[in-house]
Amino acid sequence: MAYRLDPTLGTASELRRVLADQLGAAGAKLRVEGGPDAEAIHDVRKHLKKARSALRLARGDLGRGVARHANAVLRDCGQELASQRDADSMVETAERLRAPGEEAGPASRTAVDALHAALADRAEAARVGEGTVRVTGVALELDRLDRWLALVVPQAEGWEALAPGVRRQYGRGADALGSLGDAPTDEQLHEWRKRAKDLWYHLRLLRDLWPEVVKPEVKAASHLADLLGDDHDLAVLATLLRPDEDGVEPPMPPVDLPAEQVDLVDDLITTERARLQAEARRLGARLYADSADAWTDRLGAWWRTATLTPPDAGVDDTASAPA
Numbered sequence: 001m002a003y004r005l006d007p008t009l010g011t012a013s014e015l016r017r018v019l020a021d022q023l024g025a026a027g028a029k030l031r032v033e034g035g036p037d038a039e040a041i042h043d044v045r046k047h048l049k050k051a052r053s054a055l056r057l058a059r060g061d062l063g064r065g066v067a068r069h070a071n072a073v074l075r076d077c078g079q080e081l082a083s084q085r086d087a088d089s090m091v092e093t094a095e096r097l098r099a100p101g102e103e104a105g106p107a108s109r110t111a112v113d114a115l116h117a118a119l120a121d122r123a124e125a126a127r128v129g130e131g132t133v134r135v136t137g138v139a140l141e142l143d144r145l146d147r148w149l150a151l152v153v154p155q156a157e158g159w160e161a162l163a164p165g166v167r168r169q170y171g172r173g174a175d176a177l178g179s180l181g182d183a184p185t186d187e188q189l190h191e192w193r194k195r196a197k198d199l200w201y202h203l204r205l206l207r208d209l210w211p212e213v214v215k216p217e218v219k220a221a222s223h224l225a226d227l228l229g230d231d232h233d234l235a236v237l238a239t240l241l242r243p244d245e246d247g248v249e250p251p252m253p254p255v256d257l258p259a260e261q262v263d264l265v266d267d268l269i270t271t272e273r274a275r276l277q278a279e280a281r282r283l284g285a286r287l288y289a290d291s292a293d294a295w296t297d298r299l300g301a302w303w304r305t306a307t308l309t310p311p312d313a314g315v316d317d318t319a320s321a322p323a
Contacts, residue, residue, distance in 0.1 A: 007306040011161040012154035022051035023146040030139040053201035061161035087123040093233040111261035159303045169198045171292030186235040193228035209302035227280040
């Protein structure tokens with residue numbers, strides 16, 4: 001089933017369908033014969049992120065306590081499956097640094113090639129599966145959570161079930177953008193990245209409110225999530241190159257490169273992050289132009305109108321974006 005809510009149907013049943021779809025799909029990928037490969041693990045983590053965002057949208061229906069507990073369960077499940085994906089993402093990040101090849105000199109390109117080779121070797125060595133016991137445990141946890149959520153009595157229906165989540169998450173995204181300042185920390189940017197991904201997921205869930213209008217918003221939020229995701233990956237990569245700076249402990253073992261190559265790669269990372277952040281700020285200023293109340297009221301009006309007529313099934317509003 002599609003990752004979207006049909007406003008002409010009951011909110012409680014639609015939210016539980018979306019959650020069941022994501023949890024069921026994640027569990028099925030974990031139970032493949034021979035165990036899931038790296039691509040399957042990546043897909044599972046995407047399903048978990050989509051479920052977590054749906055939970056944030058469903059606060060008015062499920063209640064704050066239920067949504068918070070379920071979110072914590074899914075967060076822990078995702079962390080159990082993170083190690084291989086983290087290694088793969090660093091390889092992809094090094095590949096992206098190769099893109100401005102015309103601007104970088106031969107020494108910089110050589111340094112990036114050396115970094116890429118080291119990260120690729122590490123990812124390949126880590127590709128031994130996530131462990132049967134760990135994967136099985138996560139699959140069982142998802143089954144238990146799915147059954148429990150299906151039994152939760154809805155506390156609200158219609159737009160009242162969604163409005164608190166819409167208002168809270170949009171407001172948190174706007175606040176995260178507003179708090180960046182001239183020299184944002186990696187933690188501040190990472191927080192905005194998480195809220196931007198919520199905006200993208202929520203717009204996908206609500207795209208049947210007015211498909212022709214919401215579709216461009218979905219694509220813009222998807223691009224914002226891409227920009228901030230790429231910036232986050234570069235920030236992590238920088239900690240692997242200089243693990244002792246600022247006392248920041250890298251999420252995985254550091255990469256051992258000659259000092260001169262570290263300097264060259266670090267310069268490329270700094271330049272690329274500045275570009276990504278500048279574009280993200282411009283796009284974010286447009287997506288978060290409303291107040292949280294105005295945004296919620298706007299979507300609420302579209303919701304009430306959409307309940308009067310079925311959504312246009314002929315509109316193609318698929319948007320590609322990262323996990």
